[in-house]
Amino acid sequence: MDSTTKSVPRRSKRPSNLNSQKIHRTPITSLIPKENEKINKNISTTLQNSRRMLVKQESSMNPYNKFEYPMIPYQMSLKFEDLMANPENLKPAACNPLLMTPTKNCFQYPMEPPISPEGDVQSAVIEVDRFVGTGERRRKLYYAVKTRVENAIKQHKVFLIRGDLPMLVRALEARGWLQKYESVKTRMLPYAGVMNLNSKSLGDIIQGDGSLNEKALVFALLRNTPPDFIWDCRNNFDEWDSSLEHNVLLNRFERSSIYTSKLGLARILEEAHWFHEENISSLHFPRSYNPAREANEFIEDFRRTAAVGLLKWFVIKNQEGLDTTEEKPTIPVSRLEFAVKICESYLADIEHENIDEMAMLENTEDEWNIFLEDYSNVIHKGFVISNTEEEAPAKLEKLYLLGSEILKKLKEFDPEYELNGLRNIWILKPSNLCCGTGISISHCIKDIYRQVDCKPKDYFSIQKYIERPLLIEETKFDIRLWYLVTSTLPLTIWLFEEALLRFSSKPYSVSTYHEAIHLCNTAIQQKYDYEKRRRRKRGNTDEIQESIRDQGWDCKMLNEYLKTRGFSGEPYYHIIYPKMSEAIVLTMLAAQEHMDRRRCSFELYGADFMVLDDLSVWLIEINTNPRMHPPSSRITQRLYNNVLESLVKVVMDSPLNSSSDTGGFQLVYKQSSLNFIPYLGPDLFVFGKRTVGREKEDENVNNSQTNICTAWRKPSRAWTAPIKSHNKN
Template structure:
């Protein structure tokens, strides 16, 4: 009569235990329906929580089994699954709650996110270039051509930056300066091969002039953009792109030298400053023109590759040789070359948020999150996954680097509280609450608004998502992806505690708050309701 019958499909022992403790009765799915379900190991807070529930139940555990048999033919009123496809949402009754919406691929797949955020200016005043690294679907002919154009333009900017960086600040009169292949030694700087020993004449005297001309034409195009039309592509008259990129690779990635006059130095400075005023991603894009190639609909870091060469990107995506996937399943995205590092190591943040309605759009943001570290020091000289992909499912395959900083966690996970302590230690105590969290909230809301008309709204549904963010040197967040059914597996001491809490608080929002708007919602904060 109270409609307290639930179904749990998948590895969610905490949800099951919490509902038992609330007096709900479980309707057991047949074995064939328990796709992805397997015996679980429970650690830390999850194990403690389950033990507390069992103590409260006493002999009721036996009664649960009997009650489950009695409701096998009854309708479940709360359904928690790890896949939306486990149930046909169209056949559910209005009063049946389920933890998924249909058609969320518009923002929970890499290709969907790429497409929808490009359309964001039509729905919102937010600019996706301020929080989402520019991205292209290689299966679309127009987008592939736009990516190639972007790569070339970024290469030209990169050449100007590298020329200034290697030249230093000393130029006398109009004397020409030969730039060496040595950068200032920072981990964020490209890592060219050392020049050949012995005297060597400067190479490519016309290359910098060509890069300056390309950037000037691009700046002219940027000044004539309009939301009502596609951004026109600058057609660089007389540019031999094959030769330009070949010489560019020699200079930026292999340490070849340039000639730089004072006039060129001044033009580079002025032009880069004007471009920075037009391009929101100039700060994070770095000097190496590195891009990250991703399968459009996979998760957990599978199939992701970083490279700085256009030919390699196109080959890997299937344009020049048999593809690993169909071209339409690949997206390519600008890599954040200047991330915020902790003791020289890259990290990202998994941030939960909950949608309880799409009409009106209602969004809850979790106050706690966790940071995931790579296993080896960050370096643009080496583009291996151990240094650049923070996913737990990737990093678990690598041993910690020799010389792992003693203040970094051996299990590669920090809570957001630990991250805030570190920020305070480096003099940026206010960054979390004034820059990082507001930026993550704004990115989440803008993304949801861009997809609102595509998601199949259902009043009895809700969904918990996990958004992954990396941060620039200025602490600004960059959205990488949004995941459905974010993992609740306790991979560390921190996550065993936090994952149990977010599941508890999700039930508080979707069950308790629905019946009593004044009740506690734990660490969930309502950040948006139309």
């Protein structure tokens, strides 16, 4: 063998029956037609370099980068500046073992494992033809993507979404917008900070099969371009990037937690009565407290509600004709007399009859503790009133008549009379959390403060629980209604026409406080849907019961159900929906002074309501960044998509064409703009003659220049007068 000729080592061990055969190794370049000389040279170079091994090397400095291959440098170190300029400027590396396509100046591309000299010649030619087509397709895709990016930048149609909202992406892309992608490393940084990062993301621009990664290419081309529209889905949206341009659309208002947190909403609605206007803005909101800072007010309310609850129980038992003196554990009649005194004092306070009194009825802590214990025994443990005391029947009859009169007046004056119920149940919520996280329900004040004391101040908000809500098939539900605020001055509110009914998964009961019964949050109820699915997969179908959540209830079905309950007309559309609209308008009017005045901001909110048996509507809370993905049912999938599609119509289409379609959103309130005259300070003038401390001059002397003010003389006007000219006609 010639010394200049070197044999290529075999890639794998041959079968034993071929070891003795003589193999003629013909150079592979001689089998390829001569007109493909450039390809021959490239293949020869590839074969000579095929002995070199690719060593996988991990990057310890950057955990987000993929494994790097020193033999394929362009696949991991492709410069974005080169891409932005021209893909034809890329040059092959000196150690690059990749085949070059016949297409001149095309992209580099990765290759399958090198073909050994023992391989089939035809397979090598097929590989070359395949890469020729791949390079051409890649070339066309690059220029198509680059043209699309340039048009989006020129038209200011680049959007950024921090979250997962496929429907919003589709709606924007249908209007010619282009999405800007973020890497994991930049997703939590301020919006302008992404521009300054010199890092790769979203994998390699050139994929393993030789095609382009379109998302990575868009990421590279838009790396230095700020977005024109930003949607941030994060719940912990705290920072406000001061470098954000004023003309960038943003789906948030600054400091929205002031009126969307539980404590903030309760504080704002304390003065909501000033914004009440008939048929425009009205509100029912369960009373709420900060248990850490308003402990005295909450304890007083808790005790008074217990007294009213005991009196209600006693009157109801007598009206039903039930014996309240059964052979059960008893409490003395004095506890009922104590409750009557408390209710009388409360009623006098409401009617302002005790305005001249220095203090309300005072009771010791021991008296209250004894009363609350006996009240809990009656309501929650089945105790009754004792009639074995002296003159007990006469006292009970007198207390019944007096209690009935007191409750009749309380029902007239107290707007939360029906809401209170009998059991004095309160719901404890973390002020800044969502999805039902950390919520607990209790009727024991000691248990409540045991939880409050374990957390810092301003962590919890405590709210009176609605004990007698409207039920559908003995199941509790609430109503989620979406609304959109597109301007804070003048205040502009859009209300979505269809609401979402959220049901609990178990029948309603106040004997237990399980979250599956009392919390209608989708995140809570999904846990029990998953449990049902797991039992079904195991084949245990005996315990599976179809709940009302599986029946697909919507607003139309609720309206028909209320008709069967005896309500006339269209109860949902004529009573419930208008009241929800008025509550939202009043809430936003009360919060307007705290809202951001940024012109290019808007925000989508989710308001949660509950309905009582008399169809009174009660606002529970306002949620910023409401859940819009993923859907939990067919109903939510339809509503989520409709809300986002309609939102884009309002935000994008309506400003350009006032008569355009707004989808499911309706304009329910737009504040009238007033022409304010700015206050520029006092407009005060003093005219007269100045006095001097000298002898009186002769009257015949010409003194016409006494009050002349020029630039070279001291003005004769008062210092408080603004210096400006006045023309007299």
